[in-house]
Amino acid sequence: MNFMQLRERQPKFPVTVKTGEGVVELIWNKIEYADGYRVFASPVGKNHFVGVINVKGTTAVMKKRANGVPMQYKVKAFRIADGPDNFFGESEIVIACPLETPHRLTAIVGSDGICTLSWRYNSQCDGFKIYADSNESGKYSFVCYSGKNSCRLDSFTKSGKVSFVVRSFIMTGHMEKLGVSSAPAEAVLPKSKGAKAVQFDHSMIRKTAGDYNARRFAGKDGRLCNDHHKCTVMIGGDITVSAEMQKNAAKGMPVFDEAFSSLGGIFGSFDFSVAMLDTDINDKKAYTFEDSRVINCPSTIADAVCKSGIDALAVNAGLLQRAPQSLEKYPLTVITENDCTQGGEKFSIVNINNINVGFISATVNKDISQYVSQLRKAGAEYIFFFCSWNERHTPAVKPKWRNQAVKAAESGADIIIGNGLNAIAEYDVIECADGRRVPVAYSLGSLIPADPATRFEKIGALLCVRLKRDTATGKVNTDLCGYIPYAFKDYGTEHRAVLLSDDNARYFGLSVYDTLKKQVATALGSKIELARYAEKPEQQSFALLGSALISELFKDDNDVETDRSHLFISQLTMNGAHCDVDEKYFRDGVVPLYYNLSKGYDEYLAENKADALITDLYYAVSTPVYRLGDSLYSGGKAFIQSRFYEENKSRLKRLDIKDEAVWKPLLDKFIDSVTAVYDREKIILVRITDPKLYYVNGRYVRSTDRSCNFRLLLDMENYFIRRVSPKVIDISRFYPGVINKRGRSYAVCRDEHFRNNISLIAKSIRSGKKANYVNSLAYDPEIWLTEVAENFDIIKAGKADSFFFGTNNAVDYFISRLSRDFICAEFKDILRLKTSEIVTFNEIRACYDFGRNAVLKRVYNGICAIRKGDIANADIDEIIRLGLYAQSDLAKTLESFYNKNGIIRNCVLSTKDLSFYLKCARLWMAGTDKDAVAQLARRYYEKHRPVILDVFGRADGGDISELADGTVKGSVISGYSALTVCSEKPADIDLSYIDDKSAVFTELTRSYFANAHGDWLLVDFSDIVKPIYRHRSAYVASIDELCCSMAYRAFMTDDEVFEPFKENADSKFIEKAISDFARTVKAKYGKNIILRKTYLPLNRLDITGRIRPFDDTEFISEKENLIIRAEEIFVKCTDCYTIDYESRYLPVCADKNADISERMLESDFYKEAAAAVDRIISGTSKKTVSNVDIVGYLERCERIRKDNPDMSAELSREIFGGASEIFMTE
DSSP, X not given: OOHHHXXXXXXXXXXXXXXXXXXXXXXXXXXXXXXXXXXXXXXXXXXXXXXXEEESSSEEEEXXXXXXXXXXXXXXXXXXXXXXXXXXXXXXXXXXXXXXXXXXXXXXXXXXXXXXXXXXXXXXXXXXXXXXESSSSSOOEEEEEESSSEEEOXXXXXXXXXXXXXXXXXXXXXXXXXXXXXXXXXXXXXXXXOOOOOOOOOTTSOOSOOOOSOOOOEEETTEEEEOSSOOXXXXXXXXXXXXXHHXXXXXXXXXXXXXXXXXXXXXXXXXXXXXXXXXXXXXXXXXXXTOTTOOEEOTHHHHHHHHHTOOEEEEOGGGOSSHHHHTTTSSOEEEEBTEEEETTXXXXXXXXXXXXXXXXXXXXXXXXXXXXXXHHHTXXXXXXXXXXXSOOSOOSOOHHHHHHHHHHHHHTOSEEEEESOOSBOOEEEEEOTTSOEEEEESOBOEEEOSSOSSGGGSEEEEEEEEEEEOTTTOXXXXXXXXXXXXXXXXXXXXXXXXXXXXXXXXXXXXXXXXXXXXXXXXXXXXXXXXXXXXXXXXXXXXXEEBXXXXXXXXXXXXXXXXXXXXXXXXXXXXXXXXXXXXXXHHTTOOHHHHHHHHXXXXXXXXXXXXXXXXXXXXXXXXXXXXXXXXXXXXXXXXXXXXXXXHHHTTTOEXXXXXXXXXXXXXXXXXXXXXXXXXXXXGEEEEOOOOOSEEEETXXXXXXXXXXXXXXXXXXXXXXXXXXXXXXXXXXXXXXXXXXXXXXXXXXXXXXXXXXXXXXXXXXXXXXXXXXXXXXXXXXXXXXXXXXXXXXXXXXXXXXXXXXXXXXXXXXXXXXXXXXXXXXXXXXXXXXXXXXXXXXXXXXXXXXXOOTTOHHHHHHHHHHHHHHHTOXXXXXXXXXXXXXXTHHHHHHHHHHHHHHHTTSSTTOOOOSTTHXXXXXXXHXXXXXXXXXXXXXXXXXXXXXXXXXXXXXXXXXXXXXXXXXXXXXXXXXXXXXXXXXXTTSOOOTTSOGGGSOTTSHHHHHHHXXXXXXXXXXXXXXXXXXXXXXXXXXXXXXXXXXXXXXXXXXXXXXXXXXXEEOTTSTTSOHHHHHHHHHHHHHHHHHHHTTOEEEEOXXXXXXXXXXXXXXXXOSOOTTHHHHHHHXXXXXXXXXXXXXOEEEOOGGGSOEEOSOTTOOGXXXXXXXXXXXXXXXXXXXXXXXXXXXXXXXOOHXXXXXHHHHHHHHOTTOOHHHHHHHHGGGHHHHOOO
């Protein structure tokens, strides 16, 4: 017989699978004419079959297969005469998964008589099944599932000598694949004693029903009716409730409400919602946490069900006890057998949008044909059957369940939903003899779970069913079946279902989120698809008035209508009689310009009222006001560029709005207009403050908004509040600004987090349902934490901790010591801590429960231990392992330990090698040969000791020390003039007027350098241009805050002041002051001094990279000459090292009037300077370092040239110096 004939006649043959630990065995019957067989393998779900082994016989044994990894196999027969790869017979595809055998099973009986099993298992699996032999027959019966390597058998009731075995399993193709049984472990269990009569405390359980808005169905003509919605039905999983959650509920905690809240308002968005009650409700008996043998829950679960929007509960028929009677007082439909009960009254049919729906709840062994017949006679057009399988925790569908589902479908059920398993299982569709296609969801998982035994209990799905009447036949059919996936997130000791939507991805982390979605899809199978869900929010409308901040609100919110016609118009100019506008002026196309020119805001407001009005007064303060005749106009950009302004420029008169007599009457007119139309509760004022911290190009910079008089703005806001009593949103101080594309700092330019927070608060104010987490005077914690997580490294680099984190808030302190990755990974639990309103460490320790998040708890304990100096605490190791920012605090704590105990004198540590120093410290504390440990630590420290670099001069010198590899940042003495360092102290100034931690106190007491100082000093003379006060024989520099201090006002207002860079300055004083300063620092640091040369350029780079001139260039040459002279004297006196890089780089600042000491330079400068510091300290550098890395410098020049294509030849020479010929643009 030839090859083609063999191939055509050979059908697919069956293969039997056997597995062992790391072994897969395939067995099949002999194929006629075959000389041999080849086995192919592929990952499950893919068609990537690769040859594994060739065999001559009908058995293939494959060893060293990965345990816990299911693979698809198939066998092909071949004849040698036909050549390679010519197969004439092929087997069916089978799935095999070798599983490790559980090892070292032990059974230990505790003092309470309960047996606990534990075993070892190192491979992957979906869970374990535990079996027991209680009569020494050698036959083991199933006991329970376990999801971990141990199991406490609370519900096992057998006594005497019992033998246990454990088998691992994995789900493949909706079937359980079991591994080999472990070696048995025996235990002698005592007889269970009779239950004692126990008085349970259920006093905290609310016994009466509340007021609910969720009641959507009422009795009418023997039916429950609601004909106001489309016919969509949502089915939720089992409500089981863990013992821990019951315990908290019995204490009066709203744990059930919180469990449903994490799912949002999804149930109420469907026309009829059903969940499955898998527990009894009887407050007169013990709850599960009080007696593990019973399944009973506090009745407050029903209160939470009502609030969630669920309309009906299908009671597990196997647990039908007191639950129906307990639920009578709630507006819930209780489904039992073939009846629907509400308020004690029975109904057969639920009418949903004129579709008559019947419900049945029964066990797997019940014949429901009689129930179906009764419902059909009552008029049911569609029947839901809730089936209890009388088993728990298994995700595998048993053959008898499939058979029963087919019988139920043939009996007339239109959809079947299984319950009681608590684990998600397969979704199938049954083809009936009459042509109907009946969906079967064998289990949807749990809505509120007990403690999960396998990973299939940590995920679930909501079933969305849409019913549709066929207009031709009048029959009701299943139009759509889809699912919405969810997974459980641990909240302390509780588990809450969170929808697996894109918005919630960050709660899990993207990789875990994707994995969970795939797990739900795999568990349900390919016969059902995702349902698209979006909760429909309430439609709202807002009138927006004010600045750019207000203009950005609700821009991408399709559920909010906004009136933006009067944006960018000062509230001081809105009112006035309407006047017609010549079309030529309106052709400019700017709508606010039209209303700025035409006035008539009162008339417009009366005809165009929104739900609420949102305004700020920033634009009213920062925008000029012009008068022409009796009309006032806002002098914004659109107005200044308009034809109207051009034609009337000479007649327009600018008003001085700083005068209270001018702005108050104008603001009164605006207030009278809006309060005549809007209720005060619907007027929202957004307060604006200058954050003084702005985000730009991936960093935070200090800057100020110079376009607004914030004192005047505060006065206007306070006046508006006194007159109107509006809702005030005052969260501006919690969010940094954003420097715009033109490099300007405006307090109203903020990021999306700030705008989202305002929008959230405004919508809650408008709806009148202000949520607990919404506070118009505080930020939203979730939005705030999102911003902190996104920018955590930037916050640290920009030293902006004080802006984002409260100084006296323990939770903020804790968060500020974490890391970006850790916050993202533990976002939900950190957010829960943030929203707990706990502010002290004692409150966290006494009241807060970290639950099952052991890592977060260890990190918190570690940070607290570092804060207290308790370095023996083992949880500190978690800080080092995770690389958190708290390592810096640990370094300081270890420094203090080594210094205090005299182990290492003047110890300074970086975050490197902390594990070593921590181990040494613990050994020393434990008394383990202290001398040997101290000697070991000293030797290691001498070899790896970091160099401490102090800074005198500009604060950005600290950035150089942080970037240098071989240094740690020491003291940064910034803002002081070298001319006054060695001057005598002003003796007659009473220091009691001054805070001893202030810069003014330091200047007056000359306490610049601490007793303990660093190894090296980095100096610059940027601050010697500051004015100097001559106070009798002493000199005091005009440092920041001096003129505002009490000391100045009390003792120095009559003192002579001079500017040292001017010609009339005392040159002898300057020379002596610099010489004295040089001798002082040389006495402290010796030859370890580095001078950073300072240059004062005429130009700067704005935030966008464009070259801009400085405005404040007066006396620039005089200032530069003073600095050069001081540097020459200093070098001569100290013979110091010199870094001469600054002339090659430009300042980067948005402020065209920035002081010398406030200017940051290009980032390349700091990298080059840090490298130069490393070379100097290592002894491999010349005295003067001026040569930069040429490749990096050319790249920098090219970058500037691209950002400034129109640069002149003269400017090119100034900016690029010797490289100007390469980059010349003219």
